[in-house]
Amino acid sequence: MQDEQNLVHRAQQGDQEAFAELYESHFDRIFRYVALRVGNRMEAEDITQEVFLKAVRSIRSFKWKGIPFSAWLFRIARNEVIDSLRKKSRQPTVPLSELPPIPVSSSGNPHPLVKHEVDVDQLRAAIRQLTEAQQEVISLRFSAELSIxxxxxxxxxxxxxxxxxxxxxIIALRRILSKGGDNEKG
Amino acid sequence: MRKDSEFSNVLEECLERLLRNGETVEQCLERHPEQSTELEPLLRTALDVRKASAIEPSAEFKARARYQFHLAMTESKPARRLWGWVFRQRWQKAAAIILVVLLAGSGMAVATYHSMPGELLHPVRLTAEEMWLAQTSPGIARAEIHRELAARRVEEIVYLAEREDRSAKIERVTQRLYYHLATIESLAAAERVLAMTPGEVTPLSTPDTAAVEKHDAVPQAVAGVEDIGEIGPEGPQGPAGPAGPPGRITLTGLTRAGARDARWIQFRATLKQQEAAHLADLRNLLPVVPESARAALLTAIAVAEAGYERAIEALEQAREP
Structure with missing residues (x-):
């Protein structure tokens, strides 16, 4: 935390190396969070890029009051995601298959999902059926790996x-996935 | 309601252990046997969600985004809040610039050029480097400067490691080394984007640099490109193959793309040589460096190795179709 505070302070004074270090340590997590929320790789790339450009422009407004820098950065990302979702709320949904397939385990088989009956696309589609607030928590917690x-x-x-x-x-996801599995069986 | 809240706490405790501490579901269940029936399916679903969340950005996007980010940082000049501080900072920079100008051509300029971290003239040198970079347009020219500055940073690390415990200074120089190599990577990625523009897709793998330099034939690497540049007095001509007429094609359009390729190819080769030499220099220090500076030196080696490899990889991809 002290190191990050120091980095942020230096970045606010225009130290490019400090800002580059902050960028590198948060970039992947911001992208994962955005990608899971918007469900489209190209859109996630655009939003992620915009998040960091906004961060460059407004880092001087960040005040260290016990709130981590990551929280500030994710707030920017969250606002960008919300704006993007609002804009396309009446547009057709983009296929989630544009996102990469589920990682393969060392045994060569895909990691088992619930009851081995759903794949990663189903799981991502299930996440999108949750309430906005639940989606937000699930994305921030599991893809961005943030603490409660x-x-x-x-x-x-x-x-x-x-x-x-x-x-x-998580209960809702479990229910949605079980229902999907039952439907497939039937 | 209270029971729900208690269960939420237990679930969160287990998730923390699973996600951050690498515990297994079974270990969590053993801790809470009375709630294991309810917990197990939720923990397994949570693990599946985490796997589904493993969406990684592509290397190409990362390189492109990093480049945009560096550009944005360069363009963003933070306004200082404290006027005294502003004055001091600007005064220092102005003084450094004046010194650079005044010292040009004198013995002091040489001293500045050779100054090392911790020496009086070193901040002047760093300011001169900034000026040098700011005056150079993005592309191969700026990449060349970053390559030279990366070489300079390695010299500084060697200098610091050989003298005394200066691990903090080594770390700062290592950060600058990282910055130079990451910028080369970003510039190479931007070059790839440029190379993808219509009419300039020219694979690096088949260069004919001699032909490009002589301007007397169209290199194989750019044959087939529609824009053939200026037309000579003999009249229009298509891309000249072995049987084609030796028309005059000036250094525009496709020959310029070929010349740019040649420079990037040369740059990549030089960077590869530099990587080998620098890693050897840094590794040779390991047996002789004081124990207290060893960790900083190992970090410098790791940063140099990764930075060079990523930059070279980006250069190799830069002109692939």
């Missing part, structure tokens, strides 16, 4: 509320 405290800070909610959304989101 960080997610709470980004979403402006209490930690208890985020835990509850996480709980409800």
């Amino acid at each position: 405290a960080e997610v709470a800070s980004i979403m402006g909610k209490s930690e208890g509320a985020v835990k509850s959304l996480q709980h409800g989101g």
